Amino acid sequence: MSRSIAERLTAVLGPEKVETAETALHAYRHDYWVLSHLKDHLGQGAPNAACVVRPTSVADVQASLKAASEAGAPVIPFGLGSGVVGGVMASPEAVILDLGAMNATRFIDETNLLAGFDAGKRGSEAEAEVAAAGLTIGHWPQSVAISSVGGWIATRASGQFSTLHGNIEDIVWSIEAVLPDGQLVTLGKAPRASAGPDLRHLLLGSEGCLGVITGVTFSLRRAPEAQAFSVFGAETMDAGFGFQRELIQAGWRPPVMRQYDAREAARLDVRLAAPAVLIIHEGPAGLVAAETAAISELAARRGLAPAPEDIARHWLEHRNIVPNWSSFLERNLIVDTVEISAPWTAIGRIYADATAALQALPGCLNGSAHSSHAYRSGLNLYFSFAIRTEAPEAMEGAYFAAWRAIMEATDAHGGGLSHHHGIGRVRAPWLERELGPAGVRLLRQVKQSLDPAGMMNPGVLIADA
Amino acid sequence: MSRSIAERLTAVLGPEKVETAETALHAYRHDYWVLSHLKDHLGQGAPNAACVVRPTSVADVQASLKAASEAGAPVIPFGLGSGVVGGVMASPEAVILDLGAMNATRFIDETNLLAGFDAGKRGSEAEAEVAAAGLTIGHWPQSVAISSVGGWIATRASGQFSTLHGNIEDIVWSIEAVLPDGQLVTLGKAPRASAGPDLRHLLLGSEGCLGVITGVTFSLRRAPEAQAFSVFGAETMDAGFGFQRELIQAGWRPPVMRQYDAREAARLDVRLAAPAVLIIHEGPAGLVAAETAAISELAARRGLAPAPEDIARHWLEHRNIVPNWSSFLERNLIVDTVEISAPWTAIGRIYADATAALQALPGCLNGSAHSSHAYRSGLNLYFSFAIRTEAPEAMEGAYFAAWRAIMEATDAHGGGLSHHHGIGRVRAPWLERELGPAGVRLLRQVKQSLDPAGMMNPGVLIADA
Numbered sequence: 001m002s003r004s005i006a007e008r009l010t011a012v013l014g015p016e017k018v019e020t021a022e023t024a025l026h027a028y029r030h031d032y033w034v035l036s037h038l039k040d041h042l043g044q045g046a047p048n049a050a051c052v053v054r055p056t057s058v059a060d061v062q063a064s065l066k067a068a069s070e071a072g073a074p075v076i077p078f079g080l081g082s083g084v085v086g087g088v089m090a091s092p093e094a095v096i097l098d099l100g101a102m103n104a105t106r107f108i109d110e111t112n113l114l115a116g117f118d119a120g121k122r123g124s125e126a127e128a129e130v131a132a133a134g135l136t137i138g139h140w141p142q143s144v145a146i147s148s149v150g151g152w153i154a155t156r157a158s159g160q161f162s163t164l165h166g167n168i169e170d171i172v173w174s175i176e177a178v179l180p181d182g183q184l185v186t187l188g189k190a191p192r193a194s195a196g197p198d199l200r201h202l203l204l205g206s207e208g209c210l211g212v213i214t215g216v217t218f219s220l221r222r223a224p225e226a227q228a229f230s231v232f233g234a235e236t237m238d239a240g241f242g243f244q245r246e247l248i249q250a251g252w253r254p255p256v257m258r259q260y261d262a263r264e265a266a267r268l269d270v271r272l273a274a275p276a277v278l279i280i281h282e283g284p285a286g287l288v289a290a291e292t293a294a295i296s297e298l299a300a301r302r303g304l305a306p307a308p309e310d311i312a313r314h315w316l317e318h319r320n321i322v323p324n325w326s327s328f329l330e331r332n333l334i335v336d337t338v339e340i341s342a343p344w345t346a347i348g349r350i351y352a353d354a355t356a357a358l359q360a361l362p363g364c365l366n367g368s369a370h371s372s373h374a375y376r377s378g379l380n381l382y383f384s385f386a387i388r389t390e391a392p393e394a395m396e397g398a399y400f401a402a403w404r405a406i407m408e409a410t411d412a413h414g415g416g417l418s419h420h421h422g423i424g425r426v427r428a429p430w431l432e433r434e435l436g437p438a439g440v441r442l443l444r445q446v447k448q449s450l451d452p453a454g455m456m457n458p459g460v461l462i463a464d465a
Numbered sequence: 466m467s468r469s470i471a472e473r474l475t476a477v478l479g480p481e482k483v484e485t486a487e488t489a490l491h492a493y494r495h496d497y498w499v500l501s502h503l504k505d506h507l508g509q510g511a512p513n514a515a516c517v518v519r520p521t522s523v524a525d526v527q528a529s530l531k532a533a534s535e536a537g538a539p540v541i542p543f544g545l546g547s548g549v550v551g552g553v554m555a556s557p558e559a560v561i562l563d564l565g566a567m568n569a570t571r572f573i574d575e576t577n578l579l580a581g582f583d584a585g586k587r588g589s590e591a592e593a594e595v596a597a598a599g600l601t602i603g604h605w606p607q608s609v610a611i612s613s614v615g616g617w618i619a620t621r622a623s624g625q626f627s628t629l630h631g632n633i634e635d636i637v638w639s640i641e642a643v644l645p646d647g648q649l650v651t652l653g654k655a656p657r658a659s660a661g662p663d664l665r666h667l668l669l670g671s672e673g674c675l676g677v678i679t680g681v682t683f684s685l686r687r688a689p690e691a692q693a694f695s696v697f698g699a700e701t702m703d704a705g706f707g708f709q710r711e712l713i714q715a716g717w718r719p720p721v722m723r724q725y726d727a728r729e730a731a732r733l734d735v736r737l738a739a740p741a742v743l744i745i746h747e748g749p750a751g752l753v754a755a756e757t758a759a760i761s762e763l764a765a766r767r768g769l770a771p772a773p774e775d776i777a778r779h780w781l782e783h784r785n786i787v788p789n790w791s792s793f794l795e796r797n798l799i800v801d802t803v804e805i806s807a808p809w810t811a812i813g814r815i816y817a818d819a820t821a822a823l824q825a826l827p828g829c830l831n832g833s834a835h836s837s838h839a840y841r842s843g844l845n846l847y848f849s850f851a852i853r854t855e856a857p858e859a860m861e862g863a864y865f866a867a868w869r870a871i872m873e874a875t876d877a878h879g880g881g882l883s884h885h886h887g888i889g890r891v892r893a894p895w896l897e898r899e900l901g902p903a904g905v906r907l908l909r910q911v912k913q914s915l916d917p918a919g920m921m922n923p924g925v926l927i928a929d930a
Contacts, residue, residue: 112808112842113714156659167657173842183903190806190881191840192632194621194670195888195899196908196926201666205659219842222714249578249687251748283716286759290751341655343577375656377577377638377684416655423660434660438648442915443661449914450907461661 005073005095006051012063019052028052028098029090031083032146033426034336037325038395049076049090054101058214061097061178065212065455068095069180074458077208079151080122082143082322084337085424087155087207087460097212099150105129106215114173116217119150135220138165138255141420142320150213156205158380158420160319162373163248164255164282165221167420168204175200176215180451188217202446207422208457210450224282228292229312230254232304234275237261238348241371241379243277243302245344248374250298252291256280256372258315261355263368264384269311277304278312333365333388334395338406341373341380342415350413351381357405363388363398367405373419380419407433428463470538470560471516477528484517493517493563494555496548497611498891499801502790503860514541514555519566523679526562526643530677530920533560534645539923542673544616545587547608547787549802550889552620552672552925562677564615570594571680579638581682584615600685603630603720606885607785615678621670623845623885625784627838628713629720629747630686632885633669640665641680645916653682667911672887673922675915689747693757694777695719697769699740702726703813706836706844708742708767710809713839715763717756721745721837723780726820728833729849734776742769743777798830798853799860803871806838806845807880815878816846822870828853828863838884845884872898893928 003011010018019025025048030036039045050073055061068075074094081088090096099120106116108130115130115137124145127137140159141147151157153175158167165171174188187200202210234240240259247257258278265272279295281288299306328335342350351369358367366386373380383406387398407417407430417434418427432440444462447454468476475483484490490513495501504510515538520526533540539559546553555561564585571581573595580595580602589610592602605624606612616622618640623632630636639653652665667675699705705724712722723743730737744760746753764771793800807815816834823832831851838845848871852863872895875882882899883892897905909927912919 109808109810111710111810114808114842156663158657158659169663179903179907183906185903185907186901187904189879189899190884191808191843192623192806192838192845192885193881193883193899194623194885195881195883195892195896196672197668197670197675197911198621198634198666199900199904199907199911201663202907202911203662205662207661210662219840221716221841224716245576251686251689251752284755284759286755287716287752290749290755294749294751341657343574343579343656345574345576373657375684376686377579378656380656414654416658416660418658418660419655420657420659427660431660434654434658435664436651438644438650439652439664441648442644442650442664442667445914446662446664446667446911449910 004050005068005071008067008071009051009053009064009095012067013053013060017054017056017060019054022048024052025049028078028096031081031086031088033084033086033424034325035086035396035399035426036089038329038334038399041329042392046090047092049094049096050092052096052098054098056101058178058184061212061214062182062184064095064097065178065180066182069453069455074455076457077212079120079148079154080146082147082151083155083422083424085421085426087422087424089425089459099148102214108133110135113220114217115220116215117149118215119148119213121149123147123149123152130220134223136223137171137218138221139168139171143322144320146322149216153204153213153216154207155422156420158373160372161255163257164253171218172200173217173219175203175213177203177211177213179211180456205422207424207461209447209461210456226283226285226288228281228288229309230279230281230292230295231307231309231311232277232299233272233307234277234304237275237351239302239304240275240277241344241348243299243304244374244379246302247295247298248376252295254279254281254291257374258370258372260370261368263366264370268315272307272311276307278315280312280316332392332395333386334399335386336399336402338383338403339380339419339421340406340410340415340417341378341419342410342413343378346413346415347379347381350410350415353412354383354406354409357409358385358402361387361398361401361405423461425460428461431462469515470533470536473532473536474516474518474529474560477532478518478525482519482521482525484519487513489517490514493543493561496546496551496553498549498551498889499790500551500861500864500891501554503794503799506794507857511555512557514559514561515557517561517563519563521566523643523649526677526679527647527649529560529562530643530645531647534918534920539920541922542677544585544613544619545611547612547616548620548887548889550886550891552887552889554890554924564613567679573598575600578685579682580685581680582614583680584613584678586614588612588614588617595685599688601688602636602683603686604633604636608787609785611787614681618669618678618681619672620887621885623838625837626720628722629718636683637665638682638684640668640678642668642676642678644676645921670887672889672926674912674926675921691748691750691753693746693753694774695744695746695757695760696772696774696776697742697764698737698772699742699769702740702816704767704769705740705742706809706813708764708769709839709844712760712763713841717760719744719746719756722839723835723837725835726833728831729835733780737772737776741772743780745777745781797857797860798851799864800851801864801867803848803868804845804884804886805871805875805880805882806843806884807875807878808843811878811880812844812846815875815880818877819848819871819874822874823850823867826852826863826866826870888926890925893926896927
């Protein structure tokens with residue numbers, strides 16, 4: 001039993017699927033969490049894992065979990081590494097399970113609008129393949145080109161077109177996963193079921209802690225017949241929130257609706273000097289025409305001013321630029337984004353309190369927000385902050401202070417502390433405020449029953465599990 | 466320790482909340498499952514429970530579970546008793562937990578469109594209260610006047626307006642429940658969350674097996690500005706299915722869309738001699754106008770014939786009549802309804818095979834179906850059967866033969882075996898075909914972790930749990 005976990009896995013899977021070279025391991029130490037990049041920048045970066053395993057089949061995943069379980073080695077599933085809350089962080093005894101080589105398209109069904117993929121399929125490639133058939137997954141996270149379809153499930157992701165299309169749980173048809181005990185489950189076979197609890201929801205948001213997602217089938221859409229753009233200026237954020245609320249509660253559902261505060265609006269387009277609402281309308285031509293007209297009328301009635309629609313077109317074309325953390329860290333700038341959601345009556349106060357608290361932090365260069373997902377009963381907010389410190393070592397403290405400002409302002413008004421990035425490590429200390437002590441206890445019970453040894457992605461989601 | 470469970474509960478809750486009179490117990494022996502009524506009819510009815518407990522608070526529910534747990538007594542949650550799959554069946558040692566006295570409206574929030582109710586609130590009363598404020602829950606099961614809002618959660622119910630409004634999981638905001646260990650959880654506080662698995666889904670569809678739902682908050686809608694009706698005749702069921710598919714996949718979402726086969730259409734209105742599609746359009750006036758026009762054009766292009774719209778109006782006004790089983794059983798007629806769902810390409814074959822199999826059963830007077838819930842990737846079917854037997858004792862065998870015909874035709878084409886009534890007892894033998902062996906094992910693990918003693922509603926959902 002003195003063999004290392006890497007040796008065991010090599011014996012089971014063959015050497016070509018098990019990496020132990022330092023340089024290979026280095027690239028898998030963490031995901032896109034800015035704090036992990038900051039630690040690297042400070043020379044305090046995460047260690048290498050024991051090995052990286054690259055399964056090419058469900059059987060490989062099962063064999064990997066079995067070997068890791070026997071060796072008592074933690075397993076950290078790794079999609080394409082675009083997570084931003086610390087869902088991946090290597091430890092010297094851990095096995096990184098890289099799903100990136102499981103990236104086949106299993107089928108595209110143009111009649112039922114279904115498409116099945118291996119979990120490691122890159123989002124933009126999956127979308128391009130269905131687009132060639134005139135279809136769309138309709139899920140557009142900013143990370144679409146650097147995230148995997150399995151990662152979308154594991155993190156309960158949201159896309160930019162969610163206001164009509166829903167979030168990932170509204171788009172998924174079935175999920176295939178290997179549970180910690182090696183069992184393969186395929187959950188979901190019909191448009192809808194009442195057959196006990198919907199067990200897909202144990203995997204949606206599981207962040208690698210309850211099993212390994214190996215395949216996903218989506219319920220697609222046909223490419224829309226028509227598309228239109230609307231942009232309006234609002235005098236205040238509250239004016240914009242009121243407009244969005246009335247529009248949604250009247251029964252309109254434009255796929256994209258985003259409200260930028262004055263700071264972000266000005267960055268988006270110099271012609272915008274105040275908060276602005278960008279809308280993209282899509283659907284059958286008659287619906288798009290009716291929606292565009294009604295929303296324009298509503299905006300006029302509520303005193304919002306029409307702005308050039310090319311601002312929305314420009315956003316659509318340039319929306320998926322993901323920042324490079326190094327360029328900030330090199331200048332002692334710590335930056336991040338934090339998304340929350342809340343009922344309509346709380347959203348204005350959360351916006352005001354959180355941005356004020358951010359801007360009061362020493363060295364704060366930016367504390368701003370936009371909304372991007374609207375619901376009948378509330379809205380999300382997506383905060384951005386940038387803080388400059390004197391010394392590189394001060395960035396970590398500034399980072400947590402900014403997070404705390406947003407979490408506390410949200411919690412004080414009863415909002416939800418994570419809209420779509422997940423819990424990972426950065427939100428784990430706040431999980432009890434989100435779920436309540438009994439909710440966390442329930443989650444622990446579920447975790448304990450599926451993963452009694454605690455081998456799956458320890459330290460994520462439930463801080464001490 | 467020789468005290469009966471009724472004595473224990475009386476000591477804890479007081480005598481006014483614990484019923485042991487024979488006549489009172491008699492009414493709580495089962496729900497609206499026709500097989501339970503048949504057994505009564507045959508003089509083989511379920512026994513009385515040990516007692517009926519009527520909690521009036523969450524603390525009462527917690528105390529009841531604690532006392533039952535200490536006594537090793539099974540607990541059977543009881544909403545308003547409208548379930549049709551055998552989710553309630555008393556046993557002599559069991560405690561019936563009647564939620565009917567917990568029926569308060571907790572709040573109605575006209576800005577955020579939220580309303581909170583005790584779990585035992587009657588659906589039609591909850592709807593009437595929000596309707597007085599110009600709002601709607603938007604959830605319209607046929608049982609709306611005889612079911613509770615907590616029952617909607619426990620069974621993962623669907624309403625007649627689901628094609629736009631979604632099913633109960635799309636309408637619920639938060640769920641409050643007492644877990645078997647007595648812990649109170651309140652899950653859901655924001656429009657959307659990515660904070661681990663959505664634990665509300667452990668209670669949605671739990672059928673009394675994982676805890677006791679004590680409160681529910683819904684995300685409401687404003688009453689629609691406009692309403693319109695469309696009715697079309699189709700030459701064949703497949704022609705209707707093709708029309709529905711194109712309409713939904715084009716991006717239209719009328720809240721109500723129902724397709725009746727020729728038998729059911731003729732019963733609905735004598736002017737309908739072939740399959741028919743009934744549609745109710747609702748929403749902003751511009752949307753309703755555009756949708757009505759586009760769907761009418763689509764119907765013409767696909768060769769469907771317009772029919773009088775008053776047929777749809779008449780359906781809307783008379784839709785919630787629930788049958789009285791006795792009137793059938795007295796004539797040796799066993800009847801039931803069975804709902805399934807499947808991808809579009811399977812739905813026509815399931816319809817044809819299941820109705821043919823029903824009609825081939827000895828004594829079959831009716832084997833028919835309609836659809837009532839449409840999705841991008843498929844459709845539901847709602848079968849009805851009526852079989853006359855020579856002797857009363859033959860009805861049970863005929864009943865299971867009819868169920869088997871529908872389940873096997875659905876399973877053979879890969880469909881889902883329960884759209885919205887749940888598993889209860891009647892579908893429990895089919896659960897493994899729905900979830901797969903590994904899926905059932907996963908469900909067992911979850912059940913075992915939350916209810917290790919198996920005290921919650923034994924015999925339901927997982928047959929031997």
